[in-house]
Structures are given as structure tokens and as C-alpha cells.
Amino acid sequence: MNRNILLTPGPTMIPSEVREALGRPIIHHRTPQFQNNIKEAIEGLRYVFQTKNEIYLLTCSGTGAMEASVCNLLSPGDKAIVVEGGKFGERWVELCEAYGIEAKVIHVPWGKAVQPRQVEELLSANKDAKAVFITQTETSTAVLTDVKAIADVVKKTNAVLVVDCVSGLAANDLQTDEWGVDVVVSASHKGFMLPPGLAFVSVSSKAYKLVETSTNRRYYFDLRESKKAFAQTDTPFTPAIGIVIGLVESLKLIKKAGLENWFAHQALLAQGTREAIKALGLSLYTHPSCFSNALTAVNVPAGIDGDKLVKILRDEHGVTMTGGQSELKGKIFRVAHMGCVCEEDIITGISFLEKVLEQLGYKFNQQAGVKTAQKVFNVKKTGV
Numbered sequence: 001m002n003r004n005i006l007l008t009p010g011p012t013m014i015p016s017e018v019r020e021a022l023g024r025p026i027i028h029h030r031t032p033q034f035q036n037n038i039k040e041a042i043e044g045l046r047y048v049f050q051t052k053n054e055i056y057l058l059t060c061s062g063t064g065a066m067e068a069s070v071c072n073l074l075s076p077g078d079k080a081i082v083v084e085g086g087k088f089g090e091r092w093v094e095l096c097e098a099y100g101i102e103a104k105v106i107h108v109p110w111g112k113a114v115q116p117r118q119v120e121e122l123l124s125a126n127k128d129a130k131a132v133f134i135t136q137t138e139t140s141t142a143v144l145t146d147v148k149a150i151a152d153v154v155k156k157t158n159a160v161l162v163v164d165c166v167s168g169l170a171a172n173d174l175q176t177d178e179w180g181v182d183v184v185v186s187a188s189h190k191g192f193m194l195p196p197g198l199a200f201v202s203v204s205s206k207a208y209k210l211v212e213t214s215t216n217r218r219y220y221f222d223l224r225e226s227k228k229a230f231a232q233t234d235t236p237f238t239p240a241i242g243i244v245i246g247l248v249e250s251l252k253l254i255k256k257a258g259l260e261n262w263f264a265h266q267a268l269l270a271q272g273t274r275e276a277i278k279a280l281g282l283s284l285y286t287h288p289s290c291f292s293n294a295l296t297a298v299n300v301p302a303g304i305d306g307d308k309l310v311k312i313l314r315d316e317h318g319v320t321m322t323g324g325q326s327e328l329k330g331k332i333f334r335v336a337h338m339g340c341v342c343e344e345d346i347i348t349g350i351s352f353l354e355k356v357l358e359q360l361g362y363k364f365n366q367q368a369g370v371k372t373a374q375k376v377f378n379v380k381k382t383g384v
């Protein structure tokens, strides 16, 4: 069985143009050729991040870029506000703890989004908070946070807004400059359709002032070193050369489609998936007010073993979806549709989902999921 459809929230599938670039002979990084790649990559990233801010490439996974933000912006004993509504919000809390930052945590019920008013209230009670950490798409719950509304609150204060867009960027609109988002963190292996190993962080001038005054010890992730190196179109250490070269190609694909069309396509895939799931009589885990284009979380129906469902789909049919994490283990499964997933991938995924659900004894209207997805995709075409 050669089928290998990844409907997973990272790593995601890699388009052929990008695979070709990843397979090119390696070049040395301190060369004009590689400098051209850095230039093109940063330019393309600025288009997707919708910013003129500086963007640094870091050789690490998404968590490394999260850690870089915490250890560069804050100093031990500083106070920060953290929104926790899932596993990745928890990661911000853990990172703050690791660096001796006092985290004032807003615990949001999993499956729902934080209300901007909650951030506003906590900020006005903690005027000395230096940063607000949020998650754009909380991958563990498929919740999309209203980043713009929170930015409206934070930009009136001295605090900086730091957004984890590891899974959400290039799937959902994020207007860094227009909305006033200070730090945006993302990574290669999700919406950017690349292997893991490269992360990105954009830094506003307001945030960079904190980088300069932080008394935290840092070395590999010292953004002052990144700033110096990137000013010379260079990197402080050996970069993930191959992935940077692949990034240039994946950014070209997004640019060619146009950001608006790209988002419309991601939104269509998400809509088709949600409607197909509902047509099977399954329910969505995420509150309807905060669906993300990046992935869909589905409640495992009563009497069905969610882990078994995911395992059979992957091992017998070559379709990889993911189960729930932490407290959601066995209770939900997640269908991701970010990156280069296409309509046919979703239809194939739903078709095998139906097959396995039937095998596990779940009663539903046969073919209802596939037909519904087809209907959604036939009505709306995005041209991507």
C-alpha cells in the first residue's frame, strides 16, 4: 500500500516543487548563493506574516521559537499574561516557569476561545505585565483565537503581544502589522509544507526593546545575535540549509496563488471537512464560534475506540489523522487540512473514515460524508 495521505497537524505533506528543491545537492551557507536564498525566504515570509518587521530563521522546531520569545523578551521575576486553552497554551505556561517568569494564567475551557475582555481585565489588574502570550490555532482543540481583537487590547498597553502561530499561519489570516502583533512564532512543518527543523520569529520594534533590556541568560536562541547576523544576510550558526532552500519554493507557491486565495482554499477544505463529519452524524469538538481553517476536531462517538480508529486508518489505508492529546486522548480525533492538502485528499480521507467507522460498528448514512464533501467542493472553487 503506497498511499500516504497526511491529514495531520504537522508534519504536513510536501508538494513536488518543494521536494525537488529539498533534493538538490547541498550548498555551503556562507556563500552568495545561500544569501540569495535567505533574502528570498525572508521576503516571502514577510508576505505571509504580513509584516515589515524583522523575521529571524531559527534552526529548531516550533517550541524552540516559543522558547526564544520567552527567554529574549523577559527577565527572571517579570510578569506575563498567558492564555491557556489547550496543550500549547500550557507550553507557554511551562516555558514561563522554566525561565522564572510569573505567569498570570487565563484558563479557558478547552474547545472554546478566550474572550478579549478577559485579557483586558487581567492586563488592567497587572499593569506591570510585560507580555501577553496567546495561541492563534490551539492545535490540541482546533480553536482559533481572535488575534485581532486581543491585539486591539494589548496595543493600548506597555505589554507586547506574542502569538504562537506554529500551526495556524498560512491557514488563517494574520495581519501582523495592521493588527499590531509584536511577536509571531511559526515553524516549517505545518502550513509551510516543509520537513520539521526550521522556525521563524518576527519581532516588532516595541518587542525588540525588551530583547535589548532582558537580563536573561541565553546563547543559541539569543535574538541579538540573530539581528546582527540577518543584517548581513547571514545566520549566527549553521542553518537548516536544505529546508531554507525548500522554503523559498513553498513560499513561491503561496505567493503565486495569492494569500487571499490561499486562505479561501484552506477555509473551503475546512468547511468541506466539517460538513462531511456532520453528515456522518458525528459532532465537532470545537465551539462553532472559533473554528480554525487549519484542522477539525471531532468527538469520538460513544462505543467507538478512537485510538483504534486512527490506527486502522493509518496502518491499513494509508490515511493519517491524529488522536486527542492530554485529557482529550481517546475522546477526539483530528483531521488537519493545512498546507497542500487538496479536495481529493479530504474526499479520500472521509471515504476511508466511513469504511473504518462501519468496520467498528458505527451506524450512519453510508456515503453521506463523501457526498457532502463533494457537494461543498463542487459549489465553491477557489482556483488553488
Ligand code: PMP
Pocket: 009, 010, 061, 062, 063, 064, 088, 135, 137, 138, 139, 140, 164, 165, 166, 167, 168, 187, 196
Ligand atoms: N504550538 C502549536 C500551536 C503547535 O501545534 C505545535 C506543534 N504541534 C507547537 C507549538 C510545537 O511545535 P514543535 O512540535 O514543532 O516544537
